[in-house]
Structures are given as structure tokens and as C-alpha cells.
Amino acid sequence: MKNTFLSVAVxxxxxxxxxxxxxxxxxxxxxxxxxxxxxxxQQDWCNALIDIxxxxxxxxxxxxxxxxxxxxxxxxxYQLGTVLFKPTLTTEPQTFRTTxxxxxxxxxxxxxxxxxxxxxxxxxxxxxxxxxxxxFIAGNTASTIGKVHFTDVDGDTTSVDKSWVFLKDDTGQxxxxxxxxxxxxxxQ
Amino acid sequence: MKNTFLSVAVxxxxxxxxxxxxxxxxxxxxxxxxxxxxxxxQQDWCNALIDIxxxxxxxxxxxxxxxxxxxxxxxxxYQLGTVLFKPTLTTEPQTFRTTxxxxxxxxxxxxxxxxxxxxxxxxxxxxxxxxxxxxFIAGNTASTIGKVHFTDVDGDTTSVDKSWVFLKDDTGQxxxxxxxxxxxxxxQ
Amino acid sequence: MKNTFLSVAVxxxxxxxxxxxxxxxxxxxxxxxxxxxxxxxQQDWCNALIDIxxxxxxxxxxxxxxxxxxxxxxxxxYQLGTVLFKPTLTTEPQTFRTTxxxxxxxxxxxxxxxxxxxxxxxxxxxxxxxxxxxxFIAGNTASTIGKVHFTDVDGDTTSVDKSWVFLKDDTGQxxxxxxxxxxxxxxQ
Amino acid sequence: MKNTFLSVAVxxxxxxxxxxxxxxxxxxxxxxxxxxxxxxxQQDWCNALIDIxxxxxxxxxxxxxxxxxxxxxxxxxYQLGTVLFKPTLTTEPQTFRTTxxxxxxxxxxxxxxxxxxxxxxxxxxxxxxxxxxxxFIAGNTASTIGKVHFTDVDGDTTSVDKSWVFLKDDTGQxxxxxxxxxxxxxxQ
Numbered sequence: 170m171k172n173t174f175l176s177v178a179v180x181x182x183x184x185x186x187x188x189x190x191x192x193x194x195x196x197x198x199x200x201x202x203x204x205x206x207x208x209x210x211q212q213d214w215c216n217a218l219i220d221i222x223x224x225x226x227x228x229x230x231x232x233x234x235x236x237x238x239x240x241x242x243x244x245x246x247y248q249l250g251t252v253l254f255k256p257t258l259t260t261e262p263q264t265f266r267t268t269x270x271x272x273x274x275x276x277x278x279x280x281x282x283x284x285x286x287x288x289x290x291x292x293x294x295x296x297x298x299x300x301x302x303x304x305f306i307a308g309n310t311a312s313t314i315g316k317v318h319f320t321d322v323d324g325d326t327t328s329v330d331k332s333w334v335f336l337k338d339d340t341g342q343x344x345x346x347x348x349x350x351x352x353x354x355x356x357q
Numbered sequence: 358m359k360n361t362f363l364s365v366a367v368x369x370x371x372x373x374x375x376x377x378x379x380x381x382x383x384x385x386x387x388x389x390x391x392x393x394x395x396x397x398x399q400q401d402w403c404n405a406l407i408d409i410x411x412x413x414x415x416x417x418x419x420x421x422x423x424x425x426x427x428x429x430x431x432x433x434x435y436q437l438g439t440v441l442f443k444p445t446l447t448t449e450p451q452t453f454r455t456t457x458x459x460x461x462x463x464x465x466x467x468x469x470x471x472x473x474x475x476x477x478x479x480x481x482x483x484x485x486x487x488x489x490x491x492x493f494i495a496g497n498t499a500s501t502i503g504k505v506h507f508t509d510v511d512g513d514t515t516s517v518d519k520s521w522v523f524l525k526d527d528t529g530q531x532x533x534x535x536x537x538x539x540x541x542x543x544x545q
Numbered sequence: 546m547k548n549t550f551l552s553v554a555v556x557x558x559x560x561x562x563x564x565x566x567x568x569x570x571x572x573x574x575x576x577x578x579x580x581x582x583x584x585x586x587q588q589d590w591c592n593a594l595i596d597i598x599x600x601x602x603x604x605x606x607x608x609x610x611x612x613x614x615x616x617x618x619x620x621x622x623y624q625l626g627t628v629l630f631k632p633t634l635t636t637e638p639q640t641f642r643t644t645x646x647x648x649x650x651x652x653x654x655x656x657x658x659x660x661x662x663x664x665x666x667x668x669x670x671x672x673x674x675x676x677x678x679x680x681f682i683a684g685n686t687a688s689t690i691g692k693v694h695f696t697d698v699d700g701d702t703t704s705v706d707k708s709w710v711f712l713k714d715d716t717g718q719x720x721x722x723x724x725x726x727x728x729x730x731x732x733q
Numbered sequence: 734m735k736n737t738f739l740s741v742a743v744x745x746x747x748x749x750x751x752x753x754x755x756x757x758x759x760x761x762x763x764x765x766x767x768x769x770x771x772x773x774x775q776q777d778w779c780n781a782l783i784d785i786x787x788x789x790x791x792x793x794x795x796x797x798x799x800x801x802x803x804x805x806x807x808x809x810x811y812q813l814g815t816v817l818f819k820p821t822l823t824t825e826p827q828t829f830r831t832t833x834x835x836x837x838x839x840x841x842x843x844x845x846x847x848x849x850x851x852x853x854x855x856x857x858x859x860x861x862x863x864x865x866x867x868x869f870i871a872g873n874t875a876s877t878i879g880k881v882h883f884t885d886v887d888g889d890t891t892s893v894d895k896s897w898v899f900l901k902d903d904t905g906q907x908x909x910x911x912x913x914x915x916x917x918x919x920x921q
Contacts (some may be wrong), residue, residue, distance in 0.1 A: 189660075193475050195691075196679035196815035196831040198910070201577035230495035249903055251760035253491045253502035255518050260544045264518060265490035267760040285544070303441045303572040305522070305534045308684020308713075309873065310495045310534045314441035314453060330443050330452060332520055334493070334500050334536040337684075339813055340904045346493045346762070347500045348463060349520040351539030354472070355450045383879075384627035384643040386722070389765035413774035416886075437715055439572035455572040491760040496872020496901075497685065503759075527625055527715045534574070568832070578860055629867045629878035631894050636920045640894060641866035641878060677816045678829035681898070681910045683874045688898050688911045690817035690829060706819050706828060708913040710869070710876050722869045723876045724854030725896040732824045732849070 183324060200309040202337050207304060207311045210335050210343040215317070217296030221276060221290040230291075234277045236288060241272050246336055246344035253347040257329050260285060296320035299331075309337045310346070317350075328353060387495040392527050395492060395499045398523050398531040402432060403485035403505070409464060409478040418479075422465045425478060429460050434532035435523055441535040447519050448473060484508035487519075497525045498534070505538075516541060553576060576685040578713050583687045586711050586719040590620060591673030591693070597652060597666040608669075610653045613666060617648050622712055622720035629723040633705050636661060673694035675707075685713045686722070693726075704729060764873040766901050771868060771875045774907040775900050777836040778808060779861030779881070783853040785840060794855075798841045801854060805836050810900055810908035821893050824849060860884035863895075873901045874910070881914075892917060 217240040232280035245252050247269035254266040256275045263283055266272045274280035278288030301315040312334045319327045334347035384448040413421035435439050435457035442454040444463045451471055454460045462468035466476030489503040500522045507515045522535035593616040601609035621628050624646035630642040632651045639659055643650045650656035654664030667729040688710045695703045710723035768806055787798035809816050811833035818830040819865040820839045830836045838844035842852030865879040878896045885891075898911035 190478055193678070193826075195677045197578070197580070197682075198680075198810075198814035199682040199685050201579070201682045201687075203579075204573070204575070217468050246762075250762035251493070253493055253500055253520065255490075255502055255539075255698070256522065258542055260542055260756075262403055269489045282431075282474075301571045302569070303439050303455045304441075304574075305439070305497045306439055306573075306575040306577045307495065307524065307534075308577050308686070310684070311577075312497060312500075314443055314535060314537060316452075320395070330537070330539065332441065332443065332535060334535070336437060336495065336497075346495075347502060347520060347522070349502060349518070349539070351443075351518065351537070352542065353452070354448055354540065355518045381866065382637075383865045385768070385870075386626035386868070387768070387870040389767070389870045389872050389875075391765070391767075392761070392763070418802040434574075438574035450569075489759045490757065492762070494761075494765045496675075496765050496874070498872070499765075595840070620759065627867050627869070629869055629876055629896065631866075631878055631915075634918055636918055640880075640917070643867045678819075679815050679831045681815070681817055683871065683898075683900065683910075686871045686874055688817055688876075688913060690819055690913060692828075706913070706915065708817065708819065708911060710871075710898060711912070712871065722871075723878060723896055723898070725878060725893065725894070725913045727819075727913070728918065729828070730822055730824055730916065 193232065200337050201340075202306055202309060202311045202335065204304065204306065206315060206337070206343055207306070207335060208299075210244075210345075211299040211301075211313065211333065212285075212312070214333075214345070215299060217244060218276075218290050218297050218319075219294055222294040225277075225288075225291045226293065230277065230279060233291065234279065237273055237276045238269075241269050241276070243295070244345055245269065245272060245348075246338070246346045247272070249336070249338070249344070249346070252345060253334070253349075254345075255349045255351070256289065257350040257352060258289060272322065292319075293322040294319055295322050311335050311343075312347075388525050388529075390494055390499045390523065390531065392492065392494065392496060394531055395494070395501060395523060396487075396489075397534075398432075398491075399487040399521065402521075402533070403487060405432060405479055406464075406485050406507075407482055410480065410482040413465075413476075413479045414481065418465065418467060419480065422467065425461055425464045427455075429457050429464070432533055433457065433529070433536075434462060434526070434534045436462070437524070437526070437532070437534070440533060441522070441537075442479065442533075443537045443539070445538040445540060446477060472544070480507075481510040482507055483510050499523045499531075500535075515517070518531065563565075572707060576713050576717075578682055578685060578687045578711065578719065580680065580682065582713070582719055583682070583689060584675075584677075584724045585621075586721075587675040587677075587689065587709065590709075590721070591675060593620060594652075594666055594673050594695075595670055598668065598670040601664075601667045602651075602669065606653065606655060609667065610649070610655065613649055613652045614645075617645050617652070619718070620721055621645065621648060622714070623648070625712070625714070625722070626719070628721060629710070629725075630721075631725045631727070632665065633726040633728060634665060637694055668695075669698040671698050687711045687719075688723075750792045764901050764905075766870055766873060766875045766907065767898065768868065768870065770901070770907055771870070771877060771899060772863075772865075774808075774909075775863040775865075775877065775917065776910070777895070778897075779863060781808060782840075782854055782861050783858055786856065786858040789852075789855045790843075790857065791839075794841065794843060797855065798837070798843065801837055801840045802833075805833050805840070807906070808909055809833065809836060809912075810902070810910045811836070813900070813902070813908070813910070814910060817898070817913075818909075819913045819915070821914040821916060822853060856883075857886040858883050859886050875907075875910075 209226040253308040274283035305312045335343045462471035464478040493500045520537040523531045650659035652666040681688045708725040711719045838847035840854040869876040896913040899907045
């Protein structure tokens, strides 16, 4: 029986060697976005919000602002030129935050140029859940629409309607190019 | 002088013939979206809304509904699978209109399956103006964010925050794949 | 201990039921190309060539031509406007086959407009193997470069250098938009 | 008359002020490729070849190699992972140059790892003309197929069949991601 096993193993090895004569590795560049990457990018955004919120509670505003700056730099596409960002709670003439400074102010406030911003990420959030209604993967960009549910440390929940467009950049990282967030219509 | 002119003309013709030996036309397929195409698609959406509104006022609901159906079929991408559509005035659990039937109901109402829809296009609109804050052309898709200003026959104006993602389809036509519309935040 | 286990299980089940209250299906449109789809499209091209060759041997030229016409219609993108096709064995001024008629003639010959075409698919092929050197997936298009090895019924093998660009069309099908095939350089 | 002029100027200024109430500039990111950009990128490739050839003749191999390195870095997409490059005159097992080192060796030779490369760019070229048969712009990528005609300082011309796929990178620059070049089939 031992011999039989060895024979089978040898034949298997031979057949592997003969059918794969040292083929060169296929080189690949892949700019397509998968659904998993989209879901991960959404969850990353949620996790980042909780991180900023927790950092603010534990380490103060300066630390939270530094973290927010870092996150905006890596998760959004401002360095590509602009981002199409309509945060939930902004008003004219500063509704759209097409610069990273405007985005930073929305998340952590404290910028005299944006006097109405109190800092959305500073609201004691401890849970953030995306819930997609629909996804459109165009290729190297992907669009999503749905709800995001925020829960603060007191257990109070806020839901918003949210659209995102993600771009896979040259390094393979997903970046937010469009972000439209709005309060739910109250039906009145 | 006449002779000189003729000589020059003959040389010119010869040089044309010799330098351009019946070059074949370059065949082209272009799926890239230009900014002009984006602006035209936005204006087309606005014009369609006014058309439906006017048709309703002049010819009644059945005509307006037929026109809306036609417009949704040609301007949106429902036949590609779905559209990421969050209209301005919808509520849970029918916030997102991922089917053409849901879109039709939003614009002209009268569908028992969507009892809260009164028909957004039936509000006597006679002016509709897009105002972009930012545009991201990814290639064969383009995203926009900004305001759309609606004026009705009484001169009353409503402004909404609006994001669109357009896809250039295989026939070269732009189709709306994402449409997120929301009332302006009242700052409260 | 058994009871404890049961209690834990019941709590777990309850928490699953309560946290997932009949979530609506997420609607999806996906125009991104996966590597698997690229490899399948290459193999489909190979299989189609063998099919045409076999059909010619068994059923004659008319059947082979009809099959080739069908395959070109479904595998290439001529109906999108043109295809960037440089077959292996074409010469000036008919090197590039930017029309489906030119492609058909290359594969099965018999067209007086392309007198040099003898029909590449009619050469008794019975094996066709793509071997990629590199793949670039841009999103809704993908490019490949490498060898294709053809073996005829006598066991003779021909290898060519081949590039393809595939497009995922609106229906989700991959279509060849560029096809450049060339004999191996003989080093002289 | 002076008064009239002033009145006109005032009215003009007023009308400018009233009709353009300080509209914010629309921010833009455009990753779509235009036909002009494609043609420019092809011509850039040709000009680069002539530059390397001229530098070799005037300044020697080291200078030509340094220039070629710089050009490959900026014109090809090797830093994105790989390039699908099949030069005109390469043979197995080094047909495909998926690394920048392999591309550099093809253009200027002198690399022991690629012993068959004599340096294509060192052949006294002084003219290089692309001639497209067809172009497919997919969005942020574009494919071309056609001839490139090379003329050396003695007036001898060589024509090759050439396919390119260009990608517009995150900085807006076109980079070659696929390059398939082949000698014309001699019809034998």
C-alpha cells in the first residue's frame, strides 16, 4: 500500500511538471472595482468617522482634527482636483465642499471661514452602518445609493440618504469623488 | 499674370494630389463624455420636466404619463438593470426608486403601489435651471453636483441639491445612472 | 451545560432575526471586467475558430461562412462603429479590417473585394491556446498581450503574437474592440 | 459723445453685475481622453524616438540611454505595474517587455540581460509619422491601430503595424499601457 501511494504521488508530480513547463507569470494591472472593494470603502468611511469621534472624546480637538485631515487626504480625491461633496448639514453659500479645507471644517469645525460648521464627526458617534439600495460599478468607478445609520453613545440613531462615487486611483486605492448626503424627507 | 495664376493653381493641385494619395478615413468609436454633453444632458432633463408639466396642463394626465414614460425610458438607464434614484420628496420604505415604475410614479403619480406620490412633474413648472458646483468626468461616465432651480407658473422658485451620474451607452447616448435630489438643509 | 448552550443559541438566533428585518435586495449593475471574464473571452475566440474550421471540413464553405458571420457579430464590436483589427496575414491596402465584411473575408475567404484572403479559419485547426504575457484591466475594458498557439489536424503548430482589447457592452457581454495579430519576428 | 460713452459703459457694467451675481467657478476633474490628446501622444512618441536617435548621433550612447530612460518613465505606464509591450524586433523568450528595463534595452541596447537588442532608437531616424486606421476611445483609455512610418537619415523608410492603448493617469497625463508593433506581413 505504501508503494501504491508513492507511485500515485510520482505520477501526479510528473503530470504537474509536464503540463506546466515553467510558464512565466502573467503580469497584471487591474483598475476595475469589485463589489467587495466598494463595501470595504464604505465601511472604512464609517470606521473613520467613529475614530475621529472617539479621538475627540479621548484626546481633544487638536488630535481629532489631525486625524480627520489624514483621513480626508487618504479617503477622498481632493488631490485629484476636487470632490463633489454635499454634506448633510451645510447651507448656502457653503453647501458644497469642493476643497479639502471645506471638508475638514465640516467634520471637525473650528474654521472661521466656515462659521456654521460645528463638526459633524464630534457628535459622540459610536456606530455607523451603510445600507445600500443600489450599486453601479462602471469600471474604475463605482456609485452607490442608500442609507447610512449613525448611532451616538446615548443610543440615539440618525439616518441619512447618501450617494457616493468611488474612483480606484493609480495606486489601486478607492477614493471618494462624489458624496451627497441629505436628511430624510419628513413627508411634509 | 493670368498665366502665373494658372501655374500656381496647377502646382497647388498637383501638390494636393501628391501629398494626399487618397488616405482612408480614420474609423472612430468614442465613448468618452465631454463637458458639453454633460451640460446638454442636464438641460434635456430640465426641458423634459417642463414638457411633462405643460402636457399635463394642456392635455391631461394620460398624455403627461405617456410622455413621462417615454422620457424615463430614454433619459434614465433602467433597461441597463437599475438606476440609483433618490427623488426629492420620497419616504421610507419607498425612498429609492430603483425601477422605472417607481420613477414614473414619482414624476406623474397615480400608481396605487406608491400611494404617497402626487407627481412632482405636475406642479405647473415652467422653468428649470441646473447650476453646477463641480463636475467629475471619469471617462464614459460623468458625475455632477450642484443646485437645480425650479420656477412654477406663479413665479415661485424651489431649489434642490442634486447629484447625477451619467453613462454614455453603447449607442452614444447619455443615460442617468444615479440621481440624488434633496431639499436644502434649513439650518435648524 | 446543555441548557446554557441552548440559551446562547436562542439569543444568537433572536439577535440575527431582530437585526436583519427583511432587508431589501441590493440592485446592481456591474460593467467592470474580471480576469476570469477576460480568459473566458479568449477561450471563446479559440473555440469559435475551431468550430468554424470543423464546420468547414464537415459541412462545407457555406455553413462555415454562416457560422463565422454569427460569431463575428457576437464576439466583435463592429455594431458599435468599428473594430481595430489587424489580422495576421493581411497586406496593404487591406491590412486593417475595420468592417465586419473585412473580418468575415479574413476568416473564411471567398469575397472578391478581398482577393488575397484564403480564409484563415479554414486551415484544419483543431487546437487553439491563448498564453498571456500581461493583462491590463482598465475597468469596463481590458487589454491582453501574449501568444496564441494554433495546432492543425496534422499536429503542426503556429504561434502568433496577439493583442486584444475587450469591452463589456451594455448587456454585459465582452466584445473585441482591438485585435492585433502578427507572425513572430524571425530574428533576421 | 463722452457722456454717451459713459452711459453705455455704466449700463454695461450694471448689466454684468446684475446678470452674473458672483457665480462660483465650477470645479472640474476630467479623466476622459480626447482625440486630440491621442494624436498628440502618438506624435510625442515619434518625437521622442527622433530625440533619442539624434542624441545618440550627437552625444553618444550614455546620453541617449539617459534620455530614453526619462522618456520611458514619462510616456509608458511601467510604474502602474506593467506595460503590455511587444516591440517590432524581439524574439522568444524575450518577446514581451513587461518591465521598464526590457523596454529601455529594446530602445538603446547595451544590456547583457537582453543580448539580442541592438537598440531600435539608435538607427539614425530623423522622421516618424503615425497613420491611424481606427481609434477607439473608451473613456479614460484610448486604443489606436494603424501604421507608423520611420525614415532614417539616408531617406530609407520602414513601415510597421502598430497598436497602442493609452491611459490618462491621475495627473492627467497619457501613458502607454499596451504597445504592439509588428513588421508588415510580406504576403508569402
